[in-house]
Amino acid sequence: MPTTPKKAMNDQAQNAYETRPWLSSYSPDLAPTIGAAEFATVGELVSGTCRKHGDAPAFSNLGTVLSFREVDELSDHFAAYLLGELGLSKGDRIVLQMPNVLQYPVAVFGALKAGLVVVNANPLYTAHEMQKVFVDSGAVAILVLANFADKLEKVLAETSIRHVIVTEVGDLLPPLKRVVTNFVVKRVRKMVPANGLTGTTSFRDAVATGRQHHQRPDSAKRPSIAGGDTALLQYTGGTTGGTKAAIITHANLIANQAQMLAPMRLRLHDGQETVIAALPLYHIFSLTVNCLAFFAYGSHNVLITNPRDTADLVGTLTKTKPSVLILVSTLAASLLDAPAFRALDFSGVKLSVAGGMAVRGATAKAWREATGHDLLEGYGLTEASPVVSVNPTWTTPRVGTIGLPLPSTDIELRGEDGAPVALGEPGELCVRGPQVMSGYWNQPEPSAEVLKDGWLLTGDVATMSDDGYITIVDRKKDLVVVSGFNVYPSEVEEVAMQHPKVKDAGVIGVPDDRSGETVVLFAVKADDSLTEDELRAYFKGELAGYKRPTKILFRDELPKSNVGKVLRRELKKLLDEPGEGAAS
Structure with missing residues (x-):
């Protein structure tokens, strides 16, 4: 049988990506690029957006709303405090450490x-992680x-x-509500441990002092800021493992919020949406999607401080009647377990987007059955500011895929030799676009x-269909090799999750x-x-022999990140802990 030379195959694969097959699946109303940016920096975007939307609601939390005008004024005052009172300079780093409260968008x-x-x-x-x-x-x-603050005291x-x-x-709540809320948090719920920090300033005093400086602009003159200037040092495990900070510029953020909004605009309307922000804004996904993109679209972002309080979250959904839900797959699953959530009226919901982690197929199916709407899955990583692809808003999503690359985003899937693989074949997902970071902070090697x-070489293994839909196979570093055969943990996890008792x-x-390695579930x-026997019998009908777990361990819960991802490195520490289950 004649064979095609490897170089010819690589050339054919390269040509396939150069034709951008995903564009054939784009809506006629979706441009392939985002065009020139209206604003060069985040500060310009904020000011321009607030001028446009004025007294409309921008952010709300605990029943209190800040208008766009108020957000602009308060953030101006905080900026003036940092420059005029503290004497900070362009490029100085400031840490923001808080959950979703109104102070976060003002401060950032x-x-x-x-x-x-x-x-x-x-x-x-x-405290150790903070210090690092x-x-x-x-x-x-x-x-x-x-x-x-008590943890800060230990390392300051x-x-x-x-x-x-x-x-x-x-x-930032009204006076009486502020006093009551802070008293309850501190004195009744005992949620504020004592600390011995001295010389601190309260946020309210900082804003008040900043207001005075703002009225005397010469004392708080802003530096010249360009799109290429660094906006964030966003810490991540990175594509190569280990803690490091991705350098995210103003231009990265401006581009990615525009890229993300492009397909959303096909279903939503400027200045008319109420969006639930259930992911923490300090997470790059919610920061870009909620705090920037939907803000720039004139939407009302409802900040959820504690998404794990399902009853409170359902109450917020009832009161605010959102048109857009931004959450993670694990939160979606938790909500689906609540009868009060299933009883809600979902007729006003236009869009449900799950970010931060892969969506389980069972969760996506249950979400549609309960709400009548699809749960859109996308893909991103901190190094890409973070959104790379998303399932289409203009047609039925392709469940199990991460959708299509965003406008102005190029994708190649590459083999071990660095050359593009053919469409349909697994390869490392590589990304090029204006959202890609400039590098890791003080980490040249x-x-x-990865650049x-x-x-950007993501370290994720994926396949692409002939019409451009991408499916993540798994992380390269999580790959399990059993007797020379590749086993992707996510595949085994997905099969396990399809069992009704898991x-x-x-x-x-x-x-x-x-065998070199074996699979542990x-x-x-x-x-x-x-029982273990029941699960093993199930796997025999679902997985090839080399993919089946040789050891099954039952636990009451699994270690997860703050956005609900199972931490596989932590699972390894649980191998020797007592628990139900044994090796085959």
Whole structure:
């Protein structure tokens, strides 16, 4: 049988990507590129958006609404405080450490208007994790929620932070509600541990002082800011593992919010949407999608401080009647378990988007059955600011895929030799576009590993159909090789989750003398009657022999990140812990 030379095959594959097959699946109303940006920086976008939408609701939390005009004014005052009172300079790093409260958009917009670089810190960080981020970033200032100030006290002396601003949950609520809320959080619920920090400034005092500086512009003159200037140091495990910060510029953020909005505009209307922001704004997905894109679209973002409080979240949904839901797959599954959620009227919902992690097929199906709407899945990573692709808004989504590349985004799937693979074949997902980061902070070698000739090598293995739909196969680093055969953990997890008695699943590979590696499954039962034998019998009908778990361990819960991803590296630590299940 004649064969096609490898170089010819590579050339054919290259030509396939150059023709951008996904464009054939685009709506006629969706342009292939986003065109020139209206605004060069986030500060310009904020000011321009607020002038346009004025007194319309921009953000709300705990029943209190901030208008676009108020967001602009408050962020102006915070910027003036940072520059005029603290004397900070362009490029100085400021840490923001808080959940979804009204202070976050005010602070992030103010810091970016001032030319500072924002370092988002997860409030759930341990003191050790905080120290690592603060020291690595060289931050000189921090705005922290009082609930976490005790951890800051433990590490502050080891960092370069010299300005500490402390805020409380209710600081931007009306006076009486503010006093009551802060009292309940601190005194009744005991959620604010004591700390011995001295020389701090309250957020409210900072804004008030900034207002005075703002009225005397010469004392808080803003620096000149360009699109190529750094806006964020966004910490991530990265495509190469290990903690590092992606350098995200103003231009990256401006581009990605426009790219993300392009397909959304086909279903939504400027200035008419109410959006649930259930992911934390310190996460790059919600920051770009909620805090920037839907904000720029004149939408009302409803900030959810604690999405795990299902009853409260359902109450918020009832009151606000949102048209757009932005959440993660695990939160969707949790809501589906609540009868009160299923009883809601979903007729006003236009769009449900799940970000931050892959959507389980069973969850997507159950969501449609319960709400009458599809749960759109996309794909992104911090290094791409973060959105790369999304399922179409103009037609039925292709469940199990991450959809089509966004406008102005190029994709190639490459083999081990770095050459493009043929459509339909698995290869490393590589991304090129205006949303791609400029590198990792102070990490030249890891930067060079993932940025090559303008392309971002994501470390994810994917396939692409003839019409451009992308399916993630798995992370390269999570690949399990059993006797020379590749096993992708996500495939085994998906099959396990399709069993009606399995609530959650996580898969890892462990060394094995005979086969190199074997597959280990950690499972959470949805039904206590589930047995190991029953699950093994099920796998025999669903998976090839080399893919079947040789060890099944039942646990009450699985370790997850703040956005609900199963942490496979943490699963390895559970191997020797006592629990139900054994090796085959």
